[in-house]
Structures are given as structure tokens and as C-alpha cells.
Amino acid sequence: MRIFIPRDAAALAVGADKIATAVRAHAKTLGVDVQVIRNGSRGMLWLEPLVELDMPDGRIGFGPFTLADIPGLFADPAAHPKALGKVEEIPFFARQHRLTFARCGVIDPLDLEDYRAHGGYTGLARALSLGAADTVAEVKASGLRGRGGAGFPTGIKWETVRTAPGPQKYIVCNADEGDSGTFADRMIMEGDPFALIEGMTIAAVAVGASRGYIYLRSEYPHAISTMNAAIAKAERAGMLGAAVMGSAHAFELQVRVGAGAYVCGEETALLDSLEGKRGQVRAKPPIPALVGLFGKPTIVNNTISFATIPFIFEKGAKAYADYGMGRSRGTMPVQIAGNVKHGGLFEVAFGITLGELVQDVGGGSATGRPVRAVQAGGPLGAYFPPALFDTEYDYEAFTARDGLIGHGGLVVFDDAVDMARMARFAMEFCAHESCGKCTPCRIGAVRGAEVIDRIITGQDPVQNLSLVQELCETMKFGSLCALGGFTPYPVMSAIRHFPEDFAPAVMPVAAQ
Amino acid sequence: MKNSTGNVVHAPQSWDSVFAEQIIEEHMALEGPMLPILHAIQAAFGFISEDAMRLIAARLNLSRAEVYGVVSFYHDYRQAPAGRHVLKLCRAEACQSMGGEENAEHLLRRLGLDWGQTTPDGRLTVEAVYCLGLCACAPSALLDHEVHGRLDAASLEQLAMEAL
Numbered sequence: 001m002r003i004f005i006p007r008d009a010a011a012l013a014v015g016a017d018k019i020a021t022a023v024r025a026h027a028k029t030l031g032v033d034v035q036v037i038r039n040g041s042r043g044m045l046w047l048e049p050l051v052e053l054d055m056p057d058g059r060i061g062f063g064p065f066t067l068a069d070i071p072g073l074f075a076d077p078a079a080h081p082k083a084l085g086k087v088e089e090i091p092f093f094a095r096q097h098r099l100t101f102a103r104c105g106v107i108d109p110l111d112l113e114d115y116r117a118h119g120g121y122t123g124l125a126r127a128l129s130l131g132a133a134d135t136v137a138e139v140k141a142s143g144l145r146g147r148g149g150a151g152f153p154t155g156i157k158w159e160t161v162r163t164a165p166g167p168q169k170y171i172v173c174n175a176d177e178g179d180s181g182t183f184a185d186r187m188i189m190e191g192d193p194f195a196l197i198e199g200m201t202i203a204a205v206a207v208g209a210s211r212g213y214i215y216l217r218s219e220y221p222h223a224i225s226t227m228n229a230a231i232a233k234a235e236r237a238g239m240l241g242a243a244v245m246g247s248a249h250a251f252e253l254q255v256r257v258g259a260g261a262y263v264c265g266e267e268t269a270l271l272d273s274l275e276g277k278r279g280q281v282r283a284k285p286p287i288p289a290l291v292g293l294f295g296k297p298t299i300v301n302n303t304i305s306f307a308t309i310p311f312i313f314e315k316g317a318k319a320y321a322d323y324g325m326g327r328s329r330g331t332m333p334v335q336i337a338g339n340v341k342h343g344g345l346f347e348v349a350f351g352i353t354l355g356e357l358v359q360d361v362g363g364g365s366a367t368g369r370p371v372r373a374v375q376a377g378g379p380l381g382a383y384f385p386p387a388l389f390d391t392e393y394d395y396e397a398f399t400a401r402d403g404l405i406g407h408g409g410l411v412v413f414d415d416a417v418d419m420a421r422m423a424r425f426a427m428e429f430c431a432h433e434s435c436g437k438c439t440p441c442r443i444g445a446v447r448g449a450e451v452i453d454r455i456i457t458g459q460d461p462v463q464n465l466s467l468v469q470e471l472c473e474t475m476k477f478g479s480l481c482a483l484g485g486f487t488p489y490p491v492m493s494a495i496r497h498f499p500e501d502f503a504p505a506v507m508p509v510a511a512q
Numbered sequence: 513m514k515n516s517t518g519n520v521v522h523a524p525q526s527w528d529s530v531f532a533e534q535i536i537e538e539h540m541a542l543e544g545p546m547l548p549i550l551h552a553i554q555a556a557f558g559f560i561s562e563d564a565m566r567l568i569a570a571r572l573n574l575s576r577a578e579v580y581g582v583v584s585f586y587h588d589y590r591q592a593p594a595g596r597h598v599l600k601l602c603r604a605e606a607c608q609s610m611g612g613e614e615n616a617e618h619l620l621r622r623l624g625l626d627w628g629q630t631t632p633d634g635r636l637t638v639e640a641v642y643c644l645g646l647c648a649c650a651p652s653a654l655l656d657h658e659v660h661g662r663l664d665a666a667s668l669e670q671l672a673m674e675a676l
């Protein structure tokens with residue numbers, strides 16, 4: 001009897017470890033031989049802990065599972081009150097296009113053989129036979145754009161590093177995942193760590209880099225230990241080290257743990273942090289592709305960007321590019337979170353609308369009250385009202401509506417939300433995390449929070465509101481990076497779409 | 513990890529300069545060893561003391577001001593010991609949308625603490641954190657290295673009481 005009980009941190013947060021221990025103990029008392037596999041999560045987080053039984057015709061799910069549900073699992077699983085049927089037929093799962101997350105939740109994350117049995121390392125083998133130039137060309141042809149937020153074409157970045165002169169180059173994975181409402185990086189590292197390792201190795205082969213680092217935030221202790229364990233296994237199997245997959249390429253990979261600074265997700269601050277300095281943003285140019293880690297040519301990509309590479313090489317660039325719309329090719333692992341009924345990770349081709357994601361897939365709010373706002377793209381992303389739910393999930397379509405996709409997070413709020421408070425929080429967060437290099441960000445955000453406080457307490461709301469708008473303009477144009485530069489997105493969108501929360505007197509002004 | 517007398521270290525131990533030097537030395541082969549050293553020092557001693565900064569500065573050929581500059585930049589590094597247990601409550605947007613702030617306020621009031629403070633008996637420090645990646649199981653918290661989700665005021669209080 002094979003039982004799957006996730007080891008994903010979200011499953012652990014709702015009791016998966018206790019269930020695994022109790023399932024083993026219960027099986028022992030019954031004298032039943034069970035194999036408990038600690039898989040990653042399927043991404044249906046409202047169903048966690050989601051326990052799965054391996055049956056002849058597929059895996060059957062049970063959840064959200066509690067200790068009291070254990071005896072029934074061994075008695076008559078089909079009649080179990082928590083039975084969900086075949087996991088892959090649950091609508092939330094069946095509607096997805098799981099390319100990057102194809103193995104996540106399916107395999108044992110730390111079993112290299114299981115990884116290979118599910119297509120793992122076929123991509124690297126192909127990249128090795130293609131050679132550097134064609135490998136980069138394949139990435140370009142896939143249309144993959146950086147999943148960290150900026151959406152820069154990955155193939156073009158790789159080409160710059162490939163053609164940059166120099167004997168020492170680096171591959172750096174940005175696993176800082178600081179955006180609230182996002183957890184795709186965490187899930188892939190905990191659920192399919194070899195995909196990230198393989199993706200980074202393909203990058204190393206493509207540009208001739210011999211060293212790589214995964215800059216992983218300290219808030220993710222489970223991802224850190226899973227990644228470290230996976231790297232050790234890949235080394236032992238010869239998939240990392242002096243002769244990658246028996247080739248002439250050497251690639252050494254290490255995890256480096258962040259220290260709780262949101263701004264270190266910005267790529268140049270990240271590089272300074274890796275070098276052992278304060279994580280301050282560097283002025284560009286020079287770009288990291290040419291002058292990166294320790295001044296050497298460096299690829300910095302997001303975790304999901306790298307983890308998508310193995311699919312592209314296994315199935316071909318076209319298979320990836322066939323999904324999507326416009327200049328947004330492929331899929332996005334959208335993370336639906338906050339006050340939502342069906343929260344989780346939903347990987348889907350670009351082009352689905354925001355409303356479908358929130359209402360159909362997410363099922364509306366968790367409280368059952370009307371959805372009032374959705375923040376898309378993390379703490380620097382805009383708030384969308386239901387009136388804009390027809391926005392298609394596409395980089396350009398979001399930009400056209402003064403928003404951003406960012407790293408793919410959606411945080412849902414019901415009608416109890418106070419948008420003035422959310423705008424204030426955006427300013428406060430910016431002030432808290434500012435690296436201190438530019439005045440509009442460092443000082444402007446502190447001022448911004450104070451001024452919004454005055455609006456909240458009803459002091460000169462009209463005058464103070466125009467002061468906030470001025471501050472936003474200054475931050476937008478006077479900041480070196482998107483922390484100061486994009487904080488105006490949540491603030492201004494809150495003011496524009498929810499003027500009634502900023503005192504009734506200002507409605508005519510904001511409506512213009 | 514083992515200290516200089518060979519004992520396996522779990523809880524933070526008191527200052528031991530031989531052990532600290534050994535920790536620093538173990539990381540010297542790394543490129544950019546600063547953050548790994550600071551993490552290891554903090555794991556061993558619970559915080560990064562003046563003594564530790566002096567040793568690190570000497571070994572890395574930096575001024576003490578430079579080391580201090582790094583330590584003070586990052587939210588994770590402590591310059592004073594925390595309580596025996598640390599409870600980090602997520603204050604970011606997804607957790608706010610599910611009542612995380614109200615739960616936190618309730619707990620802090622119960623304990624008579626403000627953010628970042630430690631109970632008088634030194635058992636528990638309550639701190640803010642901005643996203644634990646558990647945003648679909650909000651509100652969430654980290655008690656030492658243990659993750660917790662779908663908290664309400666009662667279960668959060670119970671969690672804190674376990675640590676007290």
C-alpha cells in the first residue's frame with residue numbers, strides 16, 4: 001500500500017507531519033505494510049493536508065485530512081467522508097497546464113530515479129548534445145520571459161552571458177521570493193528540486209559557467225534543507241561536479257541563505273549580498289550579465305524561470321511556446337492566496353482572465369462575502385477591483401491597466417478590507433525594506449505613510465491626498481529600483497479604484 | 513554543529529572565542545563567506561556580539577564598521593539575544609486579508625508585548641515577518657523552525673502558550 005503525504009511547508013503548516021507519523025503507527029498496529037511517500041504539494045492548498053492512496057486506476061485523494069480520518073483510510077477508502085476521487089480529476093487540477101509543475105506533488109522530491117522516470121535529465125542530455133549556441137537559441141525560441149517579475153526574455157539574457165568574454169562565469173538563482181502572496185519558488189524547491197538543479201545546469205552548459213548559487217530566503221527552512229539534500233544527491237550521481245553527466249562540463253552548485261531583506265530579491269542587491277555586503281541596489285549599467293557576481297558575467301534568473309528550462313529541452317521550445325497569448329508565451333504558475341475559497345498554485349497558459357482565476361478557479365472569497373479587491377504581483381503590485389476582472393493574464397495587458405503580473409501572486413480581499421489601510425501598508429513596507437540609497441524611497445515612503453495616516457483620521461483629506469499623489473510621482477521617477485519606483489502602484493490603484501475609502505469628500509477628485 | 517569542547521550545540525551557548533574562530537575558519541574557503549559566517553555565529557550563540565564582529569573583521573580583513581554595517585542591514589541578525597523561543601507572525605497582505613493583524617494584536621495584548629519584544633521571563637519573543645510563502649493557508653506563523661497556518665486568535669494563543 002503506497003500512501004502519499006506531502007512534505008510541502010504549507011501541508012506541514014496544517015499538520016502533515018503528525019499525520020504521517022500517525023499513519024505509520026496505525027498501519028503497524030494493523031500489521032499492514034505501507035510505504036509512506038513524502039511528496040511535494042499538488043498545489044490545492046485548501047485541501048491540505050491532502051493524503052493520496054495509490055490505487056490500480058490512479059491516485060485517490062483525501063482532504064483536508066485530520067488524525068481522525070486515519071482509521072477510515074484503512075477500512076473502506078471508497079466510502080471515506082474525505083474522499084475526493086481521483087486527484088487528477090479534481091477540477092482545479094484538471095483545468096491546469098502543468099508544464100513546470102508536472103512532477104510537483106507526483107514524485108518523491110528527493111528520489112533521483114523517480115525524477116528520471118518522469119522525464120528528468122532528458123533536457124540536460126539534449127542540451128549537452130546541442131552545444132552552447134543552439135541551447136541558447138532553444139531558450140529564445142521558447143519565448144520564456146523571466147518569472148521573477150520584470151518579464152525580460154530569458155534567451156536574450158543567456159546570449160549576453162554566453163558571448164561575454166571571461167573564463168569565470170556564474171549562474172545565480174533568485175530564490176528570494178519576497179513577494180507576499182507568492183510561493184511557487186518554495187513549492188518547486190520542496191516538490192521538485194532536481195528540476196531547478198537541471199535548469200541551472202543547462203544554463204551553465206549554455207554559457208560556460210562552472211559555479212552556481214541559489215540565493216534562498218531564510219524564511220524557507222524546509223526549502224533550504226530539501227535543496228541541500230537534492231544537491232548532495234545530484235553530486236553523488238555525477239549530475240553536478242567535475243564532469244556533469246559524464247561530459248567535459250564542470251558545475252558546482254551551492255545554496256546561500258538570505259538574511260531577511262526584501263530588497264535582496266532585486267538582482268544587483270542580491271549579488272552584493274552574495275558577495276557578503278549590505279544588500280544595496282547597484283546602478284545599471286553595467287548589467288549583471290556582463291558585470292555580475294564578483295564582477296564576472298552572471299545569469300541571474302528566478303527559480304521558476306530555471307525550473308521551466310527542463311521542460312523546454314525535454315519537449316522542445318515549440319511545445320512550450322504553443323501555450324500563451326501575444327508576447328506572453330507558455331504558462332504561469334499563478335498563486336491564488338489570501339481570502340479565497342480555493343487557494344493554491346494554478347499553472348495555466350497566459351490569456352485566462354483575472355476574473356476566471358479569482359471567481360471560477362479560486363471560488364470567490366473564503367468568507368463567502370463579495371470579493372472587493374485583488375492585489376496582483378506582490379507588495380509592489382496594483383489592486384484590481386472586480387470592474388477590471390476582464391483583464392487577461394498577460395504581461396502587456398496588465399501593464400495597460402497600470403498593474404503588473406510580477407511573480408504571479410494574487411491576493412484576494414473581501415468587502416471588509418479598508419483600502420486606505422492597505423495603501424498605508426504599502427508605504428510602510430517600502431520604508432521598512434528600503435535599502436536606503438535613494439531619498440524618494442527612503443524618506444518618501446515614511447512621509448507617505450504619515451500622510452495617509454492623516455487622511456485616515458480625516459485631517460485635510462483633499463490636500464493630503466494630493467500630497468500622496470505628488471509623493472508617488474516623486475518615488476516613481478526618482479527611485480533607482482522598483483521598490484521605491486513601484487510602491488506607487490498599490491497606493492495609486494487603491495486611491496483610484498476605491499476613492500470612498502479615502503474620505504467621501506475626495507471622490508470627485510479621484511474619479512477624474 | 514559542535515563547539516570547541518566537542519559538545520553538539522542545540523540551544524545558543526555563551527560566548528566561546530575559540531569556537532567562534534573555528535566557525536569562521538570553517539567558512540573561509542567559501543566565496544563571499546560573510547553571510548554564512550554570520551548565520552553560523554548566530555545559530556551558535558543566538559546573536560552577533562561585539563566580540564564576534566571584532567573576530568570576523570580581523571579574519572576577513574575588514575574594519576569593524578564594515579562588519580557592523582552588514583549586521584545592521586539585515587533583519588535576521590540580532591545584536592542582543594532573543595527569547596528562548598521566537599514566534600514570527602506574518603504581517604503581509606495575504607495574512608492581513610484573513611485577519612492576521614487582529615489575531616496578532618490580540619496575542620500581543622494578552623502577553624503585554626509590542627512587536628519585537630520578549631516576555632519578562634525570557635521565554636518568548638514575538639516578531640513580525642513579511643510572508644512565509646504560506647499565503648493560501650493564511651494567517652501563518654513560524655515558531656522557531658516550525659510552520660503553522662490557518663491560525664485564528666485561539667489557535668495562535670495556544671501556540672504561544674506551548675512555547676511559554
Ligand SMILES: Cc1cc2nc3c(=O)[nH]c(=O)nc-3n(C[C@H](O)[C@H](O)[C@H](O)COP(=O)(O)O)c2cc1C
Nearest residue numbers: 146147148174176177178265266267301302305482
Ligand atoms: C525590490 C525588488 C525585489 C525583487 N524580488 C525578487 C524576488 O524575490 N525573486 C525574483 O526572482 N526576482 C525579484 N526581483 C526581480 C529581480 O531583480 C530580477 O529581475 C530577476 O531575478 C531576474 O530573473 P528573471 O528574468 O528570471 O525573472 C525583484 C526586484 C525588485 C526591484
Ligand code: SF4
Nearest residue numbers: 435437438441481484
Ligand atoms: S528605490 Fe529604494 S530600495 Fe531601490 S535602490 Fe532606491 S532606496 Fe534602494
Ligand code: FES
Nearest residue numbers: 602607644646647
Ligand atoms: S502573506 Fe503571510 S504567508 Fe505570505
